[in-house]
Amino acid sequence: MAKAMLFSLVLLISAFLIISMAESRMVVAKSNPECELVVGVVSGDTCAAITQQFGLTTEFFGSINPNVNCNALFVGQWLCISGTA
Incomplete structure (x- = not known):
């Protein structure tokens, strides 16, 4: 049971980090002249x-x-x- 909860927590944190990195790349987009x-x-x-x-x-x-x-x-x-x- 503890291993399943730990796995779920790691999976959730990984998904959060991936989404955060993807969104931060979108903010850096250049504006059009x-x-x-x-x-x-x-x-x-x-x-x-x-x-x-x-x-x-x-x-x-x-x-x-x-x-x-x-x-x-x-x-x-x-x-x-x-x-x-």
Whole structure:
């Protein structure tokens, strides 16, 4: 009887710990950046040129444009130049 109660207690504590760990991982999720102003890419534009033109840091530019591949910009692509990360 005591072994069954001990087993049940260990099982309950294990389930609690697993649920706690799973919920704590959900809280750490990143928020989505919000864009306030965009610019369209023109021929010859690079990420470096755009960050310099609009006085942005590389880190901030990357945080408001998380899905941009700076090695594959294309004419007409919209890039965020102002917003919150």
